[in-house]
Amino acid sequence: MxxxxxxxxxxxxxxxxxxxxxxxxxxxxxxxxxxxxxxxxxxxxxxxxxxxxxxxxxxxxxxxxxxxxxxxxxxxxxxxxxxxxxxxxxxxxxxxxxxxxxxxxxxxxxxxxxxxxxxxxGDNPFRGLRIEDDHRRLRIEQELRETRIRLRIAIADATAGLLRYEGLIGRKVRQIRSPLFALLQRSGHESKRDLKSVVAAAGKHLGVDTSQLLRFRESPKEAMKALVALLDAAIDHIDEPPGKAP
The missing domain is CATH 3.30.460.10 (Beta Polymerase, domain 2)
Incomplete structure (x- = not known):
């Protein structure tokens, strides 16, 4: 070689x-x-x-x-x-x-x-790689639930002055871009891959107003409420009974 x-x-x-x-x-x-x-x-x-x-x-x-x-x-x-x-x-x-x-x-x-x-x-070895949908669905749910669980203590820390809401929200929104994009694809909804497009498309699909999320420095607490609502809606959507189609 x-x-x-x-x-x-x-x-x-x-x-x-x-x-x-x-x-x-x-x-x-x-x-x-x-x-x-x-x-x-x-x-x-x-x-x-x-x-x-x-x-x-x-x-x-x-x-x-x-x-x-x-x-x-x-x-x-x-x-x-x-x-x-x-x-x-x-x-x-x-x-x-x-x-x-x-x-x-x-x-x-x-x-x-x-x-x-x-x-x-070299060449991209991930092109054409087979991904099973069951594995995809479970990973989407795992990443969303982990973010939601960790967010609770992070909110407590921010309230106690140990973290700043602005930095916290920015990090968490970036973390969920990938599972939200995968959720949209799995549901047959098209979106560009950039963060702004994914957040907007996910909000529209899940019925959540995400307009505050990418302007989190203007109103951090309202943005945090929008993030919680988006996560909860996404988890409810992906946590489907066995055998149910997306």
């Missing part, structure tokens, strides 16, 4: 020059130090979907390896750490052989990677 082909140029991602240089340096290190062990490098998330903010966003990469032996990981450990600390480049490391068998526990992530992942090296 030869070195993975160079895919999309990093310049097309529209990243700040400083971040683009750090990403190019990381990819060059992978090419030099991993060689045949490197299968693919994919960019995903806000970097490719839109909404990237240099001050708050990470550059999310999935690095697919043929072999994940400790000795292989040690070759690029310092390069990965430097990219993280200097440019907020975050790497998820996967072994090629585990991807098909892990699709049942990461169905939403793997579907997103197949649909929107941009291959900077």
């Amino acid at each position: 030869g070195d993975p082909k160079v895919g999309t140029e990093t310049s097309t991602l529209g990243l700040p020059n400083r971040v683009e240089r750090a990403l190019d340096q990381l990819l060059a290190s992978f090419d030099t130090k991993l060689k045949d062990e490197l299968v693919a490098v994919l960019a995903h998330g806000s970097t490719v979907r839109g909404g990237y903010d240099e001050a708050t966003s990470d550059v999310d990469l999935v690095v697919v390896l043929e072999n994940d032996a400790i000795e292989v990981l040690e070759r690029v450990a310092n390069d990965i750490a430097l990219a993280r600390t200097s440019a907020r480049i975050e790497c998820m490391l996967l072994r090629k052989g585990e991807i098909p068998r892990a699709a049942d526990v990461f169905p939403l992530l793997f579907e997103d990677l197949g649909a929107e992942g941009i291959a900077l090296r």
